[in-house]
Amino acid sequence: MRHILRRASSASLILALSCAAAAAQDAPKTDGKTVGKTDALRICADPSNLPFSSDDPARPGLNVEIGRLVADALHRPVSYVWYRTDFGKRAVRVTMLSNQCDMTIGLPQDSDFMGPRVIFSQPLYRSGYVVVLPQGKKFAAVDDLKGDKVAVQFSTGPQGIVAARADMEGVTVLSPEEGMARLADGKADAAFLWGPSAGYLNQTVYSGRFQLFPVDGQGLSWPTSIGFAKQNTALRDQVDAVLPGLKEPVAALLQKYGAPPAQAIRVNARESATRVAAADASGFAAAARMNQPPAAAQIAQAAQPAPGAAAAAAPAAPDEKVIAEGKEIFNGTCSHCHGPDAVQSEKKIDLRRLTIRYDADMRNVFWKTVHEGRPSKGMPSWKDVFTDDQFEKIFAFLQTVQSKE
Numbered sequence: 001m002r003h004i005l006r007r008a009s010s011a012s013l014i015l016a017l018s019c020a021a022a023a024a025q026d027a028p029k030t031d032g033k034t035v036g037k038t039d040a041l042r043i044c045a046d047p048s049n050l051p052f053s054s055d056d057p058a059r060p061g062l063n064v065e066i067g068r069l070v071a072d073a074l075h076r077p078v079s080y081v082w083y084r085t086d087f088g089k090r091a092v093r094v095t096m097l098s099n100q101c102d103m104t105i106g107l108p109q110d111s112d113f114m115g116p117r118v119i120f121s122q123p124l125y126r127s128g129y130v131v132v133l134p135q136g137k138k139f140a141a142v143d144d145l146k147g148d149k150v151a152v153q154f155s156t157g158p159q160g161i162v163a164a165r166a167d168m169e170g171v172t173v174l175s176p177e178e179g180m181a182r183l184a185d186g187k188a189d190a191a192f193l194w195g196p197s198a199g200y201l202n203q204t205v206y207s208g209r210f211q212l213f214p215v216d217g218q219g220l221s222w223p224t225s226i227g228f229a230k231q232n233t234a235l236r237d238q239v240d241a242v243l244p245g246l247k248e249p250v251a252a253l254l255q256k257y258g259a260p261p262a263q264a265i266r267v268n269a270r271e272s273a274t275r276v277a278a279a280d281a282s283g284f285a286a287a288a289r290m291n292q293p294p295a296a297a298q299i300a301q302a303a304q305p306a307p308g309a310a311a312a313a314a315p316a317a318p319d320e321k322v323i324a325e326g327k328e329i330f331n332g333t334c335s336h337c338h339g340p341d342a343v344q345s346e347k348k349i350d351l352r353r354l355t356i357r358y359d360a361d362m363r364n365v366f367w368k369t370v371h372e373g374r375p376s377k378g379m380p381s382w383k384d385v386f387t388d389d390q391f392e393k394i395f396a397f398l399q400t401v402q403s404k405e
């Protein structure tokens with residue numbers, strides 16, 4: 001409920017802001033040297049996504065503070081357009097690509113992100129996954145986690161890596177918060193989580209009691225930069241011109257918000273690159289919250305044990321409990337049209353055929369469809385009914401019933 005209210009209020013806020021912005025654009029331009037109010041640099045940001053951004057002035061977040069630095073360097077006032085980014089691409093589409101703001105800080109610098117519609121500045125920093133360990137333990141390679149219970153986020157590269165190993169046990173969690181909690185309560189010996197969030201939690205909740213080891217490898221880390229709509233090359237070039245001068249203050253901000261150290265450990269290519277490549281190619285799924293990794297359920301699916309690996313290397317399925325909860329939600333709501341337990345003889349609405357139909361794109365299609373619905377085809381939108389966690393659970397259940405042919 002809180003989620004819905006929040007969404008609604010940011011939507012109305014953005015409307016209010018966009019009217020103001022439109023009015024500003026109609027106003028006569030100053031000569032370009034004198035900077036008037038009309039020249040505010042409009043930055044889109046999530047009102048509740050720490051450590052990256054927040055509408056709380058007491059704790060504005062990394063990207064909000066970077067935005068101020070950039071605006072100062074360009075001698076322009078700054079204004080923020082708040083919008084939730086639970087669905088990163090959609091947020092970019094309805095805000096920046098609809099000219100509600102001039103830039104979005106913290107996008108993965110990758111032409112796969114939204115194709116040519118979005119252009120990027122030079123990288124600001126690298127983001128990626130980290131291995132989190134109690135003090136005293138060492139990490140130099142995935143082998144160092146042998147025998148460990150490793151907390152991994154559902155639908156992420158690390159989940160795939162751990163699933164492919166017979167000699168370690170994955171403990172699937174749904175968020176960095178949950179992963180850190182499993183480590184803290186001793187239910188996991190190590191955690192392999194989204195770095196910026198793990199670092200921030202370690203700093204703010206756990207008083208720095210864990211060590212963070214950033215990893216590098218395909219689908220495990222990537223440059224993060226500022227995104228612009230493609231026609232905005234002039235502004236992009238201005239920003240690129242001031243970024244080199246902001247290196248030091250940006251580094252200080254990364255530290256302030258608990259970012260993991262920059263030095264990353266390259267993990268074995270056999271374990272990451274080949275397996276993650278397929279998922280990586282599908283880009284940053286619709287579900288990837290801004291500044292979060294590509295949500296790639298496919299990674300877990302792709303991460304079958306290597307040929308010749310011990311037969312015991314069963315891919316880590318998401319938790320039984322998650323699947324059971326997903327099934328319950330499904331049977332309470334979706335089964336009405338899609339059949340109990342997703343058993344449905346009408347092919348068009350047989351959700352056991354999602355893998356056959358969409359393969360690696362299954363997750364994207366799922367997220368887009370459950371969120372936006374296909375109203376003209378009789379599929380309602382569920383975004384105001386269920387939370388993201390509930391969608392994850394439904395998805396986890398649907399993955400268990402996919403037909404092979």
Ligand code: HEC
Pocket residue numbers: 330333334335336337338348349351353354357365366369370374377378379380382394
């Ligand atoms: C009132 C009937 C109805 C309900 C309830 C319903 N759906 Fe659907 N759903 C449809 C129809 C009809 C389609 C097919 C639309 C089309 O032809 O493109 C569909 C399509 C889908 C698709 C895309 C399938 C594909 O192959 O492209 C997904 C995923 C989906 N539904 C998930 C769900 C989930 C999850 C729920 C429960 C939260 C749900 N649906 C509840 C009617 C429904």
